[in-house]
Amino acid sequence: MERIFIKDAKNKAESEIFVSGWIHSRRDHGKLIFIDLRDYSGLLQVVFTPNNKELYEKAQKLRSEWVVGVKGRVNERPKGMENSEIETGKIELQANELVIYSESKTPPFAIETDGREINEELRLKYKYLDLRRSRLVKNLSKRHELILFVRNWLSSQGFLEIETPNLTKSTPEGARDYVVPSRLQPGSFYALPQSPQQFKQLLMVAGLERYFQFARCFRDEDTRGDRQPEFTQMDLEMSFVEREDVMELNERLMIELVKKIFPDKKIQKIPFPRISYQEAMKKYKTDRPDLRNDPSTGLGASKEDPELLAFCWVVDFPFFE
Template identity: 50%
Template sequence: MRILAKNSIDKIGEKITVKGWVNSRRDHGGLIFIDLRDHSGLLQLVISPDFAESFELAEKCRDEFVISATGVVKERAENLKNPNISTGEIEVIVENLEILNRSEPLPIAVSDNGQKSNEELRLKYRFLDLRREKMQKMLRRRAEFYREIRKFMENHEFIEVATPILANSSPEGARDFLIPSRVHPGKFYALPQAPQQFKQLLMVGGIDKYYQIATCFRDEDPRADRLYGDFYQLDIEKAFVENGEEIRSEMEVLIKDLVKNFAKKELLSEEIPRIPYEVAMEKYGSDKPDLRFGMELIDLNDALAKTEFGVFKNAECVKAICVKNGASL
């Protein structure tokens, strides 16, 4: 049975089998050292000429080869322990080595240390980029994030329902992605911009509280806060709601919990501020203002009432933002 690198610490004196990628290989003449990498960490393998077949294979190993190694876990000598990794106090004396898959030199770096690859190459070879420790941590972190959301929603008696992906076109705020139908030539499905129609049908069907982490497809130009094509949102619906504040109050608990307990951030205020749309547009010119900077729009209508400058004279309203020390920028 395969043992993960992180679990080998408790196996001193036992024979185990580990599998993973060759993170690095060092040939010291009489001995070959291989740092084996799996998703849980690094583990040092020691291959000696006493096991001739394994030693011969170890000489052929290169970075990113996929290998399986069986051997006895031993504690390292005190002067050879590595405090920089969790398995730094042990090593595996390999008796049997098997190459499961060979690797050509990779087109991108798969280590967070040393030389970095540019983003375009990383995206082209995304399946290799995912081997990086940072990417592995991000994927695990996102899974934890989803788990926290689901735990909250289940505790509040929401039912998770996966709504259809192939559907008819709906009047949303962007263009649809269209998928031609094989069964009905000349007709098309549309990928949902949001599950709006489906969740309303669920309410009609008697589902009191619905949610899902929904994929939304929109054929629109990319923005700073949104990628092209698809994005994910926590989609919810409740029956018999009197006003939006009922939803906001319930979801505020989740938002604050994620910020404080998941992201470990400090809230400036325990109460999330509410700003009416009209006030936000009047003071900030945006329905999603960044309140950290306090840069409110200043009404200049009175100050410019007698101006002869055509742009201001003919305008219905003139407002400006005061940028302190802006002249020095």
Template identity: 50%
Template sequence: MAESMKGLKRTHRCAELTKGNIGETVTVMGWVQKNRNKGGIIFVDLRDRSGILQLIFENGSIDEEGFEKAAKLRSEFVIAAVGTVEARSGAVNENLVTGEIEVRVREIRVLSESETPPFPVEEDSKTKEELRLKYRFLDLRRPDMQRNLLMRSQVATLTRQFLADEGFLEIETPTLVKSTPEGARDYLVPSRVHPGSFYALPQSPQTLKQLLMCSGCDRYFQLARCYRDEDLRADRQPEFTQIDMELSFVDVDDVLDVNERLLAHVFKEVLDVDVTLPIPKITWQEAMDRFGSDKPDTRFGMELINVSEVVKGCGFGVFTGALDQGGSVRGINAKGQGAMPRKKIDKLVDFAKEYGAKGLAYLSIAEDGSVKSSFAKFMTEEELSALIQAMDGQPGDILLFAADKNKVVWDVLGNLRLEIARQLDLLDKSQYNFLWVTEFPLLEWNEDENRFVAMHHPFTMPMEEDLQYLDSDPGRVRAKAYDIVLNGTEIGGGSVRIHQNDIQTKMFEVIGFTKEEAQEQFGFLLNAFKYGVPPHAGLAYGLDRLVMLMAKADSIRDVIAFPKVKDASDLMLEAPSEVAVKQLEELGIGVLKSDKVSEGEA
């Protein structure tokens, strides 16, 4: 039978007690982790969000009724205990913060009983994620999950205070907004008051924060909830949190400066990690050429090497064919892996094919200098020697090559270097390598729509020196855009915005918007720009990704209190779900039932 607290007040959380409290009378409350009954003495591990504390119940220290209650305690019972802090009577537990002390209990109250939980509430649970997410309220009791939520809270609090001290105003923007194109799909919300009309949930507060700059707010930030109805991907969430900011009267360097200092502050306070400033910068082009990725992981080498000039006259048709088609031949050198067995090489070939490669050429150099290669017979000794030299090939190395269009070669080798690094355990989670990637292409070609689209969004400012190419060669135009990358993960990105009306009009024209379409979709912003708009720029972090990397978690689901799974459903709430017909009728909505089911539903 559950008891009430009857005026009892908690004096300490479990792990707040230390040797300095020995002799004090304390009141602690929490969940029973485990109960060990040794006959005349009972040991109970009590757990709350701070950690675990050992309670001791002994005849003579507590009355018979209290001892009987203690004997009946099971995992996840919620109790309150009053007692005296003592030095441990047994061996010190080095694994616990409270391992040198225990509380001798003289009064116990069972505040709530528990059924047997569907899985043990313990650190580093091996329980399947689906079951843990169904009972997320239990999963969150685990110490590692509690630490993750604590870290997320710390990051949020420190960010708020830092930006406030830097003159930013925290301003909330609405979550019922106008649906606009260019980006992921919107989540739509039907309006009851305006039948047939819909709000959208914001993919980001982009246009709203630009309007705040038009409003003279100067510096804005918020921890913004964002929503994207994206195709299913393992580590994406349909709703997530951005640390969102915008600044007036600034250029690229001003935004980078304040954000470098923000990151250094947060990492020092939360992890006691010193971030070396300034953070290194490389251009998008250099990132692609060296790492095959616009979010390079620089914790290890194995950089891409362009050998197109070296092989352009060789007899290997795969190489020369790619060059004739305007592509390139590039390679990576997996140092010390020359003895890699053929079966493992074949797996790497299959891996490369997943990213668009037709194959993967390889050349392994034995310790005695002899060469084994998939293409050696098509090249002369001189050509092979020149290729090995260009790749800095040494005895014991294996050289891997891709030949195709640049985009395919980058994608293949960029992912291959990461896969080999994973296999060789080169990705040290205790290392934090930051990198700015700048000067992204302003536009990218969309094959499906047969037009250029904005790589980031249509409000990104082109590099001034590239404005001349907007009409003649749009693909050549670079953007004043920048991403912040940590250990191969993009944790944030932003840009200088267009504030001149003529450039914004030209941008819409280049991406295929008529004046009428631009006015229909973004008229609220374009109208504001008629009344004096300051130069402005901004950046947004994915808070979930940032905390995931700081916590060394394997998934962003591990740092979100109530995440959704890959198909965007919530296993605990059983959402999304059907709604009552009456609700649909009020909204003027009918649902069409299909006899066909998708492959996923089947």
């Protein structure tokens, strides 16, 4: 039988299905054994009864994070036993076959929590386990949705997605380069790009006019809270445009993105406010002001509101002083 994703089980009531994944938790209630089975799409409650002695004895061995496959019948949960916190909370799987793919040692930390209480160094050491927790799976899924939306939206605006090289010459930018020795030319080095800046300008010279990519950038900088040695940025370039054209396009993109990908969030003010660099530094002491804290907006803004977004344009940067 073909395996299905757990999230699709909710549409299979009264049907036989086969699912695979990791044991998220196990509970024993009287003579019944319950496990929550997890794949990347969600959780599903699986029930083992003593009616099938061989299957029941096999289920008694199950432990958290074992990898298994289960075949069974999808039933509605008894009234009052539904779980509104998960997508499959109205159903359960009555198991009639169990395949154990892999047993697991006890993980070094809990998988079912959001992970914030765990030492970061330990989480990084076992990143392949840390990525199993639902909060991180949701974040990666949302990142995928966001990238897909931006890619399709920019394509609809006439942009071409073009990948630029990651092995290049050193260029004068704001940080130090990471260098890669050349095996074929001893004593020579490549540099990893701090940004696609020069390449995208060459694309404009080539007449491609509208370009974008999700670029990997590498910057050898001192350790700071708002700096990363490697990161991804959405990069674009346009020909035959003024500053207003670039700002207008990016503003439309952000507004549409929030509506589509984050419908529960609200943007404090549209069009986005514009303030000069001098005003930002004088009033907020930073060129990245958080306008949610500014009572002068008169909008009842509050940094404590997790659904509030406050975009702004900071213009007229002093390039030379």
